[in-house]
Amino acid sequence: MTWQATNNGQYTVKSGYHYQRSLISELEGEASRKHSEKDVWKRLWKMKVAPAVKFFVWRACSDALPISARDVWSQGCIKVQKMSHHNNMFFNVWTLLVQQLDxxxxxxxxxxxxxxxxxxxxxxxxxxxKHPTSITQIARNEVSSFHEENQSQLPEQLQRSQREVKWQKPEAGYYKLTGMRH
Known part of the structure; x- marks a missing residue:
């Protein structure tokens, strides 16, 4: 038995998720919404913040968390303060943020x-x-620190990738197992 949603015929959780999303999109029949959703998710996963932050926002967009904190938003950037948040679904609010914020x-x-x-x-x-002002200040510091850490690691990662040994075919009668390093 093979899985038709992947090129190699093997099921993965990722391919199952994408297959389910495509079925839902077909039922909804909203091509522009699908494109918009795809852009929203791309922006989320490409953000330069800690993975835990991305995962948290993903959970919130999936309606897995209740969020209500207007006092903190009143301390945040002006664009967010002026936005209308009359939407109950967090994903829709996040979509508005993606469209309006750099x-x-x-x-x-x-x-x-x-x-x-x-x-x-x-x-x-x-x-x-914690006071709302401290939340926004901590957020600014965390973003700044994350960017600084990743900038300082970039030259080290480039050096490491240049030292990596290229894959070579094993001798006849032998098998080679490879794995990903983190």
């Missing part, structure tokens, strides 16, 4: 979202309540 603003908003969620959880577990 990359740096979007990254700050994503990290702020994670900060709001963390603040909520800390408050619920008796760890006090």
């Amino acid at each position: 990359q740096a603003e979007l990254e700050e908003v994503a990290v702020t979202l994670k900060g709001i969620w963390t603040r909520r959880n800390e408050f619920l577990h008796g760890k006090g309540f």
Whole structure:
């Protein structure tokens, strides 16, 4: 038995997810929405923020988290303060953000979202309540630190990739196993 949604015929969770999304899109019949969704997800996964922040926003867009923190947004960038948030589905709000914010603003908003969620959880577990201004300042610092760390690692990664040994075919009668390094 082969899986028709991949080139090699093997099922993966990723291919199953994409297949399910394509079925839903066909049922909805909204080609422009599908294109728009694809762009929204691309912008999310290409953001230069910590993976935990991307995952958090993805969960929020998938309606897996309740988010309500207007006091923090009132401290954020002006464009976000002026936006209308009359939408109940977070994905739709995130789509508006993707359409109206530049990359740096979007990254700050994503990290702020994670900060709001963390603040909520800390408050619920008796760890006090952070002022909204501190959430936005922490978000700005976190984005800046993440960018600095990744810039300093870039030359090291280039050197490492230049030292890597190229794959060679094994001798007759032998098999070669390769794996990904992290």
